[in-house]
Amino acid sequence: MPDSAATQAAPETGAPDAATSILSVHHLVKDFPARSRLFRHSGGVVVQAVSDVSFDLFPGETLSLVGESGCGKSTTGRCTLRLVEPTSGRVTFQGLDITALDSAALRLQRRYLQIVFQDPSASLNPRMTVGELIAEPLVVFGMRHSQAKDRARELLSLVQLHADEADRYPHQFSGGQRQRIGVARALALDPKVVVLDEPVAALDVSIQAEILRLLEDLKARLGLSYLFIAHDLAVVRHISDRVAVMYLGKIVEMGDNDTIYERPAHPYTQALLSAVPI
Numbered sequence: 001m002p003d004s005a006a007t008q009a010a011p012e013t014g015a016p017d018a019a020t021s022i023l024s025v026h027h028l029v030k031d032f033p034a035r036s037r038l039f040r041h042s043g044g045v046v047v048q049a050v051s052d053v054s055f056d057l058f059p060g061e062t063l064s065l066v067g068e069s070g071c072g073k074s075t076t077g078r079c080t081l082r083l084v085e086p087t088s089g090r091v092t093f094q095g096l097d098i099t100a101l102d103s104a105a106l107r108l109q110r111r112y113l114q115i116v117f118q119d120p121s122a123s124l125n126p127r128m129t130v131g132e133l134i135a136e137p138l139v140v141f142g143m144r145h146s147q148a149k150d151r152a153r154e155l156l157s158l159v160q161l162h163a164d165e166a167d168r169y170p171h172q173f174s175g176g177q178r179q180r181i182g183v184a185r186a187l188a189l190d191p192k193v194v195v196l197d198e199p200v201a202a203l204d205v206s207i208q209a210e211i212l213r214l215l216e217d218l219k220a221r222l223g224l225s226y227l228f229i230a231h232d233l234a235v236v237r238h239i240s241d242r243v244a245v246m247y248l249g250k251i252v253e254m255g256d257n258d259t260i261y262e263r264p265a266h267p268y269t270q271a272l273l274s275a276v277p278i
Contacts, residue, residue, distance in 0.1 A: 021056035022225050023080070023113075023193050028053040028089035030072075030079050049075045050086070051249035057193065062219065062226040064236040066272070067246035073229045076246070077195045080227065081113050082106060093193070111141060111189035118198035120178035124170040130156070130181050131166030137188045155184040159214060176207035180214065187218070195227045200235060212239050233276050237261055245269045 030050040050072045057063050065073040078084040080091055082098060091099050098109055117123040124133055134155050135148035143151070153163035159180040170178055179199060186194055196215070200208040216239060219226060230236050236243060237257060244254040245268065253266040264270045 020058075022059045022094055023057040023227070024092045025053060025055050025076075025080055026090040026092070028076065028079055028091070029087045030075050030084065031087045048249055050079060053089075053246075053249070053251055055244055055251065055254065057225050057227055059192075059225055060219070060223060061241045062228050062239050064228040064230060064240040064243045065246055065251075066230055066233055066236050066243060068231055068272075071246045072249040073231075073246050074197050077115070077197050077227055077229050081115055081195060083115065111137075112192045113195075114186040114189065114191040114193070115195040115197060116179070116182050116186050116199050118201050120175070120182040121170065123182055124178060124185075126170055129167050129169055130173070133170070133181065134166075134185045134188055137185065141189060151188070152184075155188060156181075158187065158218070159184045174207075176203055176211060179203065179211055183211075183214070183218070187222070190222075191224070193225045193227065195229065197229045198231070199228075201230065201232070208235060215239065233261075233272055245272065 028050055029048065029052060031046040031048050034045040034047045053072075053076055055063065065076060067073050075084060079086040079089075082091070086099060089099070090097055093109060093113060096109070098106060098113075101109065124130075128136070131149060131152045134152035135143075135145070138148035138151055139145060149166070153166050156163050156166060161177060161180055161184075165173075170181065173181065183199075199215070200211050203211065212235070215226070218224060226239075228236065228239060240257050242254065242256050243260040244251045245260070245266065246252070247268045253260065253264065253269045260269065261273065264273055
């Protein structure tokens with residue numbers, strides 16, 4: 001386990017020198033009240049889930065946040081989109097400080113910043129058809145229902161499902177197919193950045209490979225940037241351009257794929273890699 005001095009060392013970013021970031025996170029902090037099992041109040045005690053996290057995401061790049069469960073990676077991703085309000089810090093999207101926006105202005109930026117959750121069954125309303133689920137964000141942003149329906153069918157084809165399945169319900173699909181539907185819904189508004197929160201963790205290995213290939217294809221075709229959150233370093237290696245390793249709410253090491261996997265500098269990164277199955 002890493003010592004405290006190593007944990008607090010500033011990680012190398014491994015960032016492209018000439019590129020301008022599309023998304024920047026500056027000194028992000030998220031505290032949660034530490035609630036007692038006996039009492040509902042926290043007594044002013046807090047747990048710092050994210051502690052002074054900073055990184056840049058560049059156009060067309062996949063940056064992966066990796067670490068064991070509870071290290072703060074999913075909270076970081078959700079704070080980045082303000083699905084969870086950060087305690088402090090700043091997030092800028094194309095130079096716009098989204099942490100300073102009011103609810104109306106933030107809503108306008110939502111179309112450019114989307115998320116795919118780990119469990120598609122929990123994120124897809126079982127009472128809506130697949131076509132309605134994908135079309136819903138389009139209608140919210142002003143598209144006519146008939147146009148949104150046609151666009152939903154196009155998006156199903158984009159994620160390699162049949163367009164004529166738009167009238168089926170989520171429970172009628174397999175886990176991998178439901179994750180494709182979640183991806184299609186996230187892409188409905190033509191986002192620029194997609195946060196992928198453990199998108200293949202609940203899938204079989206063969207299905208994981210299919211979804212990863214789909215995500216790579218969509219990134220190239222649509223010019224997307226991914227913040228990919230995972231605990232499985234074997235999965236991350238196949239999709240990442242850069243990797244940021246999180247431990248106890250901090251980024252302890254960051255670099256390009258080859259550097260992280262072939263020459264890991266931090267003891268925690270070395271421990272994670274040693275546990276990857278061959």
